[in-house]
Amino acid sequence: MNLEQEIKRYSKMNGYLIATYEPINCACGGKEFNLHSDDTEGGAYAVCLECKAEHDLENSRQYIEEAIFNICHCDNDRFEIGVGKAYYDDSTDTQWVYVGASCKACELEGVYVDWQVR
Numbered sequence: 001m002n003l004e005q006e007i008k009r010y011s012k013m014n015g016y017l018i019a020t021y022e023p024i025n026c027a028c029g030g031k032e033f034n035l036h037s038d039d040t041e042g043g044a045y046a047v048c049l050e051c052k053a054e055h056d057l058e059n060s061r062q063y064i065e066e067a068i069f070n071i072c073h074c075d076n077d078r079f080e081i082g083v084g085k086a087y088y089d090d091s092t093d094t095q096w097v098y099v100g101a102s103c104k105a106c107e108l109e110g111v112y113v114d115w116q117v118r
């Protein structure tokens with residue numbers, strides 16, 4: 001399974017199937033990130049491991065109150081990250097955002113945080 005498929009599977013179970021998926025890429029060419037998220041408020045940002053640039057995912061960082069530093073079950077903190085989005089019917093307004101991550105050490109994939117857009 002790849003990360004997009006995993007997010008799709010998760011989003012289907014959640015009842016808001018993703019319409020789009022995009023991997024996070026840094027302007028420096030970096031593809032590995034640390035992932036910080038707030039599951040309660042719903043928000044996340046990623047930090048590029050190459051250049052330390054911070055990527056605000058879907059302008060959600062403003063909602064973060066207490067960020068968790070995400071670590072895989074295998075203790076690794078380097079991830080490839082992808083964002084899936086579900087839209088309202090007949091609309092291009094985002095309804096639900098899913099942030100998935102793929103561990104660079106053990107290849108475990110999962111959705112780390114998701115939220116309904118306010």
Ligand SMILES: [Zn+2]
Nearest residue numbers: 026028048051
């Ligand atoms: Zn970078």
Ligand SMILES: [Zn+2]
Nearest residue numbers: 072074103106
């Ligand atoms: Zn892992």
